[in-house]
């Protein structure tokens with residue numbers, strides 16, 4: 071039995087309590103200052119209000135100000151924030167980490183630099199460690215298709231754990247592996263993290279086709295809004311050829327971008343790329359944004375409709391398009407990405423550049 075501390079009580083961080091509990095560990099779930107109500111609820115009844123699921127009995131909940139106490143004796147720290155919470159994590163959590171205790175993050179995203187570099191979060195966090203702790207904390211991440219609800223329902227789920235040191239990754243796998251949580255290991259952090267961040271961007275791109283087809287059903291009214299914004303609602307006008315073509319184009323562009331950034335581009339056709347793209351198109355939140363935009367709803371209006379929903383696609387599309395521009399890359403090599411950037415950042419209408427797709 072080990073102590074595992076999860077920092078960030080959002081949906082995915084909290085869902086990691088499933089495999090941790092099934093391995094018999096003591097689990098401490100710490101909220102960010104924004105997670106106060108979640109922590110109150112978990113403390114009172116064990117119920118997680120955004121996951122709408124009961125957390126395992128082994129979970130003890132802590133408010134943000136109890137972070138130091140929750141980290142005492144921990145053998146693994148799981149970072150549960152979204153890309154919007156990475157600065158908070160760097161500022162408030164990094165200074166409290168104990169040397170030698172590994173971090174495993176669920177966060178999917180990349181940070182771009184002025185020269186067009188794309189940095190995965192494990193590298194970014196390592197750079198932001200206080201001087202006296204540099205090199206003393208191994209940062210690792212989880213990448214791959216894993217919808218939080220299903221992990222907590224103990225559905226078969228296969229992911230990668232990535233980090234610089236295979237021996238550390240082996241130890242973390244031993245803490246969390248179960249007969250339903252299948253974990254592969256790799257030291258290709260850029261490959262895995264690049265793919266899983268980019269799939270959020272491209273899940274929006276593929277879902278544009280669903281919204282475009284929905285235009286044929288009628289005006290954008292209450293029924294259309296419900297069909298497009300309710301998780302799991304069936305498509306009103308199901309069409310698959312355009313989605314399949316966009317899916318393939320997404321894999322092609324992900325391969326090019328990940329290779330350019332220094333990762334193994336082949337992963338774009340495997341679990342972190344195609345696998346995670348598939349699950350996000352069918353089960354993720356990003357899908358709703360793509361469908362609304364495809365329906366012809368301007369981005370600012372779509373944002374308003376989806377207020378409160380975590381949408382990382384917007385950030386990743388903006389950052390990666392900016393990085394590719396900074397590198398002087400030919401936009402015709404990434405036509406779907408640049409079209410998505412124009413829709414979000416220049417108010418462009420959805421008009422998929424079909425003639426530019428393919429090799």
Ligand SMILES: NC(=O)C1=CN([C@@H]2O[C@H](COP(=O)(O)OP(=O)(O)OC[C@H]3O[C@@H](n4cnc5c(N)ncnc54)[C@H](OP(=O)(O)O)[C@@H]3O)[C@@H](O)[C@H]2O)C=CC1
Nearest residue numbers: 079080081082104105151152154155158177178217218380
């Ligand atoms: N949901 C899923 O199925 C999966 C998600 N992921 C990844 O896991 C990460 C978390 O996603 P998920 O749990 O779904 O998202 P949630 O929105 O449920 O949780 C996000 C977490 O980050 C915190 N956070 C957000 N903004 C800030 C901020 N500005 N300062 C401090 N903390 C902040 C949240 O606090 P608060 O809730 O109060 O905003 C919360 O603890 C994402 O990067 C996502 O891509 C990976 C695999 C699957």
Ligand SMILES: O=C(CO)COP(=O)(O)O
Nearest residue numbers: 215216217350354355356
């Ligand atoms: O990353 C995810 C599944 O692996 C979840 O995607 P969304 O952010 O679109 O919900």
